[in-house]
Amino acid sequence: MRGKILNVILALSILTVGAVATASAQLPGTGMSAQIPFAFIVGDQTLPAGKYEVRRLGDDPYLLRIQNVNDLRYVATFYTGILDEGDSVRQSALVFHKYDDIYFLAELRSRYEGITRELHPSKEERRMQHEMASNNKAPQSESVALIAN
Numbered sequence: 001m002r003g004k005i006l007n008v009i010l011a012l013s014i015l016t017v018g019a020v021a022t023a024s025a026q027l028p029g030t031g032m033s034a035q036i037p038f039a040f041i042v043g044d045q046t047l048p049a050g051k052y053e054v055r056r057l058g059d060d061p062y063l064l065r066i067q068n069v070n071d072l073r074y075v076a077t078f079y080t081g082i083l084d085e086g087d088s089v090r091q092s093a094l095v096f097h098k099y100d101d102i103y104f105l106a107e108l109r110s111r112y113e114g115i116t117r118e119l120h121p122s123k124e125e126r127r128m129q130h131e132m133a134s135n136n137k138a139p140q141s142e143s144v145a146l147i148a149n
Helices: 002-026 123-134
Strands: 031-036 040-042 045-047 050-056 063-068 075-085 093-099 102-110 115-119 140-145
Touching: 031 093, 031 140, 075 102, 093 123, 102 123, 102 140
Parallel strands: 040 102
Antiparallel strands: 031 050, 040 045, 050 063, 063 075, 075 115, 093 102, 093 140, 102 115
């Protein structure tokens, strides 16, 4: 009997620690980082290759910011929508659409939240999508791993 009680307490302790770790990844101001090996576009801003941090701003879960860790001048703020919820997100990552040698930030996959967020394509990306579609081509996708800070 005493062993069963200890097992229950241990199991509850493990669940509590897991819940706290997951919740902290969702709090405003907590971030994730990625080493992005190429220049990329977010909205109408072009950001150079480098180490970036992505974090939620304020209480709005859809408003995010990506900022170069080594040069704070390179920063973009953007809104996201939920693309997918559930257990399908196995690894946290940034997903880019690639058109020739131009990369657009398109998705943010969060294993901690269990969701994939999508960015609305910019006017330039929509133009490139249309151009590729007229040639029966599609953009490539490239992922870069995100690591919790």
